Amino acid sequence: MFQPAATPYSPFSTYGVTPIATFPGFQPSGLDSGGPTLFRDPIFTSVASANTGAFSNNTTTTTAAASQFKMSSHDLEAQAALARDFQPALKGPLVAEKKSSLAITEEYAKADPVYVAKTAALPQKYSHYRPILGDGNCGWRAAGFSYFETLLRLQNRAQIEEEIARMTSLDNLIITVGGFEAWTFEDMVEETTKLLRALAELVPSSPQAAMDLLMQHFNNPEISNAIVYHLRLLASSLLQGSPENYQDFIPDNLGVEGYRKNWLEPVDQEIDHLGMTLLIDVLLKPIGFAVEIVYLDRSEGTQVNSHIMQSQDSNGLPTNPGGPMIHLLYRPSHYDILYKDLPSIPLQPLQAVSEVPRNQNIQVNRAANFTHQHSIQSTPMGDYSQLDLLLCIPGFGLSPQQSHHGFPSQYQSPIDQTYAPSPISSISPISPGTSSATTPSSAALQQSFPSQPPPPSTVTSPTLTSPHPSFPANTSLPIHSHLPPPHRPSLTTHTSLSSDLSSPSSAGSSFRPSKYEWRAAADWAQEGPVQFLTSTFKNSHYNTAHYNNPNFQPEEWSPEADEQQNPRKRLN
Amino acid sequence: MASSQKRISKELAEVTTNPPAGITVSLVDEANVHNWNIVMDGPEGSPYAGGKFKLLLVLPTDYPFKPPKINFKTRIWHPNVTFDEHGSMCVGILKPEAWKPSSKIMSVLTATQQLLIEPVPDDALEANAAEKFKNNRAEFNKEAKEWTKKYAK
Numbered sequence: 001m002f003q004p005a006a007t008p009y010s011p012f013s014t015y016g017v018t019p020i021a022t023f024p025g026f027q028p029s030g031l032d033s034g035g036p037t038l039f040r041d042p043i044f045t046s047v048a049s050a051n052t053g054a055f056s057n058n059t060t061t062t063t064a065a066a067s068q069f070k071m072s073s074h075d076l077e078a079q080a081a082l083a084r085d086f087q088p089a090l091k092g093p094l095v096a097e098k099k100s101s102l103a104i105t106e107e108y109a110k111a112d113p114v115y116v117a118k119t120a121a122l123p124q125k126y127s128h129y130r131p132i133l134g135d136g137n138c139g140w141r142a143a144g145f146s147y148f149e150t151l152l153r154l155q156n157r158a159q160i161e162e163e164i165a166r167m168t169s170l171d172n173l174i175i176t177v178g179g180f181e182a183w184t185f186e187d188m189v190e191e192t193t194k195l196l197r198a199l200a201e202l203v204p205s206s207p208q209a210a211m212d213l214l215m216q217h218f219n220n221p222e223i224s225n226a227i228v229y230h231l232r233l234l235a236s237s238l239l240q241g242s243p244e245n246y247q248d249f250i251p252d253n254l255g256v257e258g259y260r261k262n263w264l265e266p267v268d269q270e271i272d273h274l275g276m277t278l279l280i281d282v283l284l285k286p287i288g289f290a291v292e293i294v295y296l297d298r299s300e301g302t303q304v305n306s307h308i309m310q311s312q313d314s315n316g317l318p319t320n321p322g323g324p325m326i327h328l329l330y331r332p333s334h335y336d337i338l339y340k341d342l343p344s345i346p347l348q349p350l351q352a353v354s355e356v357p358r359n360q361n362i363q364v365n366r367a368a369n370f371t372h373q374h375s376i377q378s379t380p381m382g383d384y385s386q387l388d389l390l391l392c393i394p395g396f397g398l399s400p401q402q403s404h405h406g407f408p409s410q411y412q413s414p415i416d417q418t419y420a421p422s423p424i425s426s427i428s429p430i431s432p433g434t435s436s437a438t439t440p441s442s443a444a445l446q447q448s449f450p451s452q453p454p455p456p457s458t459v460t461s462p463t464l465t466s467p468h469p470s471f472p473a474n475t476s477l478p479i480h481s482h483l484p485p486p487h488r489p490s491l492t493t494h495t496s497l498s499s500d501l502s503s504p505s506s507a508g509s510s511f512r513p514s515k516y517e518w519r520a521a522a523d524w525a526q527e528g529p530v531q532f533l534t535s536t537f538k539n540s541h542y543n544t545a546h547y548n549n550p551n552f553q554p555e556e557w558s559p560e561a562d563e564q565q566n567p568r569k570r571l572n
Numbered sequence: 573m574a575s576s577q578k579r580i581s582k583e584l585a586e587v588t589t590n591p592p593a594g595i596t597v598s599l600v601d602e603a604n605v606h607n608w609n610i611v612m613d614g615p616e617g618s619p620y621a622g623g624k625f626k627l628l629l630v631l632p633t634d635y636p637f638k639p640p641k642i643n644f645k646t647r648i649w650h651p652n653v654t655f656d657e658h659g660s661m662c663v664g665i666l667k668p669e670a671w672k673p674s675s676k677i678m679s680v681l682t683a684t685q686q687l688l689i690e691p692v693p694d695d696a697l698e699a700n701a702a703e704k705f706k707n708n709r710a711e712f713n714k715e716a717k718e719w720t721k722k723y724a725k
Contacts, residue, residue, distance in 0.1 A: 183582050184636070184674045187575040225637050226575055229673050265672040267637045 095145050095218040096131040098339065104129060104296075104329075117302040126294070126338040129329060139271030139328075139335040140228045141218070143279050143291070146326040146337055148214050150289055152199060154324060155207060160200040163287070164193050170234060170282075178237030185233055191217075191226040229267065235278035236264040249274045270333055277309065285311040288320030292327045294338060576635045580605045583677045595681050606631045610642075610681065614724065615689045619716035620648065623724025627659075627684070629677070639671035640680060649719035651691040651702035662697050663687055 101123035108119040132138040132145070151160050171189055174180050195217050202210035218224045239246055243256045250259045251272070263269055264278070271279070280291050290310030299305065311319045327338035541548035584605060587597045594613035601607065608629040614620030626645040632638040644659030654660045664670055665683050696702030704712040 180674045181676075183586075184579075184676060187578050188673075191575065222575060222634065225634070229637065233674070261670075261672075265674065266669055267671065267673060269669075 092131075092133060093219050094133045094135070094141060094221065094224050095215065096133075097215075098128045098130050101126050101129045101338070112298055114298050114300070114302075115296070118296055118304050121303055122294075122296070125340065126327060126329075127341040128339040130337040130339070132334075132336050134334050136268030136270045137225070137228045139276055140231050140279065141224065142328055142335040142337050143271075143276065143283065143326070144227055144231050145214070145218050146291075146328070147283055147289070148195065148199065148218075149211075149337075150324045150326055151196075152203060152207060152210050152214060155203050157200050157203050159287075160196055160203060164196045164200070166286070167192050167196065173237045173241065173282075174233050177241040178233060179240065180233060180237075185230065188226040188230040188233070191223045192230050195223070195227070225267070231279055231283060232264050234282045235275060236260045238278050238282040239264065246274060246278065249277070271335070280309050284326065285309070288323040290318070290320070290323055290325040292325055294327060294329050296329060296331045576631070576633055577605055579636055580631055584608070586676070587678055587681070592678065592682050592685065594685065597681075600628070606633070606635075608677075612681075612685060612688075614720060615685055618689050619713040620650075620688050620720050620724070623648075623720035625688075625724050629680075631677075636673035636675075639666045639668055639675075640677060642666065642680065642684060647719065647723040648688075649698070649701055649716050650688065651693045651696040651698050651705050652687055654697050655701070655719075660697065661687070662692075662695055664692075664695075 104122055105119045108115040111119075130142075130145075132142045151163060167189065171182065171186070174185060174189075175182055195214070198213055199210045202213060218227075239256055239260060247256055250256065251263075251274070252258075254262060259274070263272060264275055276293070284291055288311060290308055292306050292308045294304050294306040296304050308325075310323070310325075313319050327340065329336045329338045537543055538545070540546060543549060544551045544553045546552065584597070584599070587595075591597060594615065596611045598609045599605065599607065600609050608631070610627040610629055612625045612627060614623035614625065624646070625648055628643050628645055630641045630643075632640070642661055642663075644653050644661060647655060647657075647659065649655055652662045661684065663680075663683050665675060665680060691702070691705055693702035693705045701712065701716075704715065
């Protein structure tokens, strides 16, 4: 991660954005997630990937990174068109028991290689999933079930009781805005409120009984369908009430009326993207629940893409950062629920995130200038998708020693993924509409760096089972134009790195620090906040002064400390 | 009581307390709210005027999530009703893909009435009747009246 090669590849390939083109002096060269890896720099291997073999190399965080984009409907259509062979279960329970996500991997083990790679990476981020019956209501049911389940997870009886009140009061929306007669839907609302009431009763004493009751209700077709239809009415009424926010997304020029009639209100009509947006807006956003939709499709890349929808204020900052998040797995025309079974302890006090705009120093500001969107959605707190990323950071990982042992050839460096957030965010203002520029091939990739000498750190997985495009270090040159010429990328970067970390033997004498030096660096890092000296590191989220750092600590200038620090580092 | 029955009871109350003109509703069996007998007068101005048509309305157990089924028990010669003992009717509101649980039986009944006044020959079940309705309205009206006299007394 200490290589300043910001590798802006995989998040873009799926969105059709060519990041390179936006940097002056950089030739669009077809950087793509489909090509073979020319250059790997496995400085760190996350614990997770060390445990799980070849595919695990693909784990990490493209998903989180990619989620910073709004997906255009064009992309969604393209994705839907790309993959249609998934057949959701048509028999069985409406809402099944949680299973290990490995089941998804097995399901796809013989499928298209793109699916194989993507599904292989899935279980490491999302430990479990819950299949939903593909009866045309799956998206509605998945979101609805998750709503109740998340309320249960929070175990806050008062909140559930507030939800009873909110759901009851939303009847007004359905009647006055939606134009439905109360008696035609009051039975459906009653199922929702009845379930909420029962859950509120059970939550304090026996959460497990509450969960059982929830499963039971959602698997009773009569109750389950009533609740689902209640949700449809809410979404439909919301659209009627604020068409200005949504009408541009209505397909086929149906108009608000036509969309409500043809997409939202018919029973068993599957939810589309707009429907899901409406549902989240009316059901989940108001109570600060965020939804991450993970797209499993045949778009290029070895990672699933994802998209986070959550309540944001006028500045685009989440109003409830670190709030509960629901994960939905989308396969063309089907939704299931995903789970990350991780400790639910926030990694960082929440106010640190919200204070960011006020506490920026110069470095942070520079990052923030182009990471507006990024700052919102990839704040690692509460978004556990970034947790595995943290494992790669010395001093921050759960087991730093393991995190940076050696450079095993079979492991691909997570470096490119860990870097993904910053390059993305720097380009995020670009409209995803420029998609036509991305169809780079691996050949193009190779040709574009013909003079690249094999750097000492090149360790390419012999089997290429998980063709994961890493970027040569010099891809970042246009961004960090202060770097020396590209012919010694890794040497340069590591040299600067080592001097930053004051590793004893690395001051220009080796290409990169040995693992012992890393360990020393990790120990050193645990003593106190790491002071990164190059602008690249200062601007990265590995800097504790960066608001994306889990140990975020605003930088404060104190003259005395300044004088003391420098000698200390040299000694070290 | 299942929620479908609650909903149906409300629908029944609406239709019986405030019945649409020319329509009377009763339960086939007082103990079962799912089967309704409908008697519909042939609308004035249509070739069915003067006739009384019996229909059977069946509400599925998962009503209102599935549409009701409605059949003419009295034979009727109409482009959108099969001219046989089933008397199956084709009306847009009842098609499964168009059905909305917020639709009411009241509106199903008035839609049926409207269908008698205005057949939809492009969506026909009886091709012969549809063809005559489109190309030879006088002949169609005459024939429909005859069948009405014969069956819908």
